[in-house]
Amino acid sequence: MIVAALRRVGTVALFLVRILAQCPAALAKPRAIVHQIHNCGARSLIIIMLSGLFVGMVLGLQGYDLLQRFGSESALGVAAALGLLKELGPVVTALLFAGRAGTALASEIGLMRATDQLTAMEMMAVDPVRHVIAPRLLGGIVALPLLVAIFDVIGLFGAQLVGVGMMGVDAGAFWSQMQAAVELRDVAEGLTKSLFFGVACSLVAVYEGFHAEPTAEGVGLATTRTVVVSSVLTLLIDYLLTAAFLAR
């Protein structure tokens, strides 16, 4: 089992190298990448914004409940901002990305495999990794940090809506304490995480789609595996990166 797992990791790594080798050629056609950013990013906007709002609102409620026990409810802005920027924003967005854009990518590529479109490209002496996979991977890597940024902003709005609007936290304290306490490195930590998650989730999606069995069941399995593997990988990478940032 360990050997099989290692072999799989090796196969995915080789696949990534194969994609990276085609990235310069894919970058020469930015239109395809922009199209994929739209596919992965813009089409995920509604779910990301709604989730960001609700996560922020919950953070406002829970944060207020916790902080008021110590008489520190004015620090709600800081707590919400750090929680969203460093942890909840990147992780929840990545999990949603895996469920929305990742499954769409995997099933689209898997269906291309099942309907011989990828084979047809090979037969036209066109490398499908360059024309299909690389733009989708790059699109996903660019889209996820953008979605995280939007999630964070909407989340902060939600926290402020509950904390200031409903719980009566002073608006000035909410924003000024946040401004004073949150540093650029906190933002950078979240963005770094989102970049790693973008690579992981997009790579898993294109790998599973590209290697899907060319049957209806095969495409379904690839889609399911995309969500499961991406989610577990996101949480694992999150732990490793958090530990690495704290150890600095």
Next chain:
Amino acid sequence: MSDSSSTVDAASSPVVAVRDVQFSLAGRPVFQGLDLQARRGAITAIMGPSGTGKTTLLRLITGQIEPAAGSVTVFGESLATQDRDARYAMRRRMGMLFQNGALLTDLTVFENVAFPVRAHARLPEPVLRQLVLTKLQAVGLRGAADLMPAQLSGGMARRVALARAIVMDPELLIYDEPFVGLDPISMGVIVRLIGRIHRALGITTIVVSHDVAELAALADHSYLLSGGKVVAAGTPAELAASAQPAVRQFMAGEADGPVAFHYPADDYRAQLLGGRR
């Protein structure tokens, strides 16, 4: 002298030569010593019942899979010694029509036909447009240039795929089951197009199918596959006149014969009375 003899050799040598090929799929032998060739400028038909490995043979010829033993030679070059670049260079000289058309579903008909040209050549847009429209006109679908693949019927999709297969002016054109699932009108259109394109471009054509009547009208030479081997070869007329049971069964569409109607099973009476499934 040597120049002229090599020219004669090139002209008479087969474009595709499959020699003593053995191939298994998931432990099940598909080919056991398969030999056949496609002569330059001829239409070669490869026939056989479903499940005999006709599509697998095409995958071997196009270098998508490799045989366990034997050799496959295309344009005089052995596929076993080819690297990826050489294989892509070989594929640029051939076109292939897939059973389901395999059109790229996110591109219009025009962009589907233009796809290989955009990938391999830097043509000015007006020249590309002219080239694509010419090919679409050849298959009768110039008016469908702006449609998406989902808006096409099965026959139309196959004609678009044919336009895409010939847009790079290939030397070898391969058809995988081009008549499957078509109505009589679409089938007649495809049969005529295969013949017309073959003559107009002066190319080598391989058609894999089990439609005897259509192939008889098209092929210069036919092979009948069964049990992992070529069981008969010759002109369609020769195959039709063959006394071999396997050939007779296939050509006449008989339900039982060397290819048995019943899948191998235990004794019928014993199974019914024994209560086992």
